[in-house]
Amino acid sequence: MIASQDYFPLLKRKIKDIIDFNSEFYEDKHLRRRVAIRMRALDIASYREYLRILERDRDERIKLSKVLTVNVTEFFRNPETFEVIRRDVLPELIKLKLNNSSRVLRLWSAGCADGKEPYSLAMLIKDVLNERDDFMVKIMATDIDIDSLEKARLGIYHKDELRGIRKDYLKKYFERTGDGYRVKRELRDMVTFERRDLISDRKYRVMDIILCRNVIIYFSKELKEKLFMDFYDSLNTGGFLILGKTENLSGPARKKFVVYNNVERIYKKM
Ligand SMILES: C[S@@+](CC[C@H](N)C(=O)[O-])C[C@H]1O[C@@H](n2cnc3c(N)ncnc32)[C@H](O)[C@@H]1O
Incomplete structure (x- = not known):
């Protein structure tokens, strides 16, 4: 008979097979924590029992899948959005800064998961600034999940996680380590993870760009509307709020921002 603690590896394999989730790319610690959320909800104490339920209950498979994918992210996720940032948003901001005799760019990746979004931004900015070294760039990256933040700070990714990164960026901004790659220090130094x-913590001020994508989908309507107003207060005049394809600006903030790019849901503070 298998001891109860040995059921976790089996459960991990089953998660891959029956809910088509790439569990092998996730730390056991992270998976255990997520599975525990569902086990608590069902008042179940053993992986073995949970596995049985998972095998026979389609609803539970859907619920677990939701809990597991909540941190999913990619480098340059929705590349069209990043293309608009590269082509339109950043050049416009840089022009504004030059006119105002400012050389500081402040960005915030709100709900940054394991860092792929803020590091993607850092690569783009380097590209657009094109060797200019008179700008100070500061990217704040925040999340509630401490495991994700730990990984983000380390900046080490398995090679399978690097899909979406252009070859020249990979060569320029990553170095090999073990069977993965590490974000180089020059990029890591641009990002502060906190x-x-x-919902409850203090917001930053004087931001030029806020990205908040795929984060607030489970938030209530009222909370979203309050958050959009908080983001408005966080931005400098001429700054951008980027919500990505899963979200629309709603509530009083609609009257405060102008729509800058309707497809990519990019809004500008006038
Ligand atoms: C699906 S990921 C999105 C990552 C990235 N923004 C992207 O679009 O690829 C959602 C992230 O939001 C974080 N999150 C959820 N609720 C949050 C909250 N109340 N405050 C801060 N972060 C939160 C989760 O921990 C998760 O890492």
Whole structure:
């Protein structure tokens, strides 16, 4: 008979087979924590029992899948959005800064998961600034999940996680380590990771760009509307709020921002 603690590896394999989730790319610690959320909800104490339920209950498979994918992210996720940032948003901001005799760019990746979004931004900015070294760039990256932030700070990714990164960026901004790659220090130094709950923690000020994509989908309507107003207060005049394809600006903030790019849901503070 298998001891109860030995059921976790089996459960991990089953998660891959029956809910088509790439569990092998996730730390056991992270998976255990997520599975525990569902086990608590069902008042179940053993992986063995949970596995049985998972095998026979389609609803539970859907619920677990939701809990597991909540941190999913990619480098340059939705590349069209990043293309608009590269082509339109950043050049416009840089022009504004030059007119105002400012050389500081401040960005915030709100709900940054394991860092792929803020590091993607850092690569783009380097590209657009094109060797200019008179700008100070500061990217704040926040999340509530401490495991994700730990990984983000380390900046080490398995090679399978690097899909979406252009070859020249990979060569320029990553170095090999073990069976993965590490973000180079020059990029890591541009990003500060902090644990912050978007719902209850203090917001930053004087930001030029806020990205908040695929984060607030489970938030209530009222909370979203309050958060959009908080983001408005966080931005400098001429700054951009980027919500990505899963979200629409709603509530009083609609009257405060102008729509800059309707497809990519990019809004500008006038
Ligand atoms: C699906 S990921 C999105 C990552 C990235 N923004 C992207 O689009 O690829 C959602 C992230 O939001 C974080 N999150 C959820 N609720 C949050 C909250 N109240 N405050 C801060 N972060 C939160 C989760 O921990 C998760 O890492």
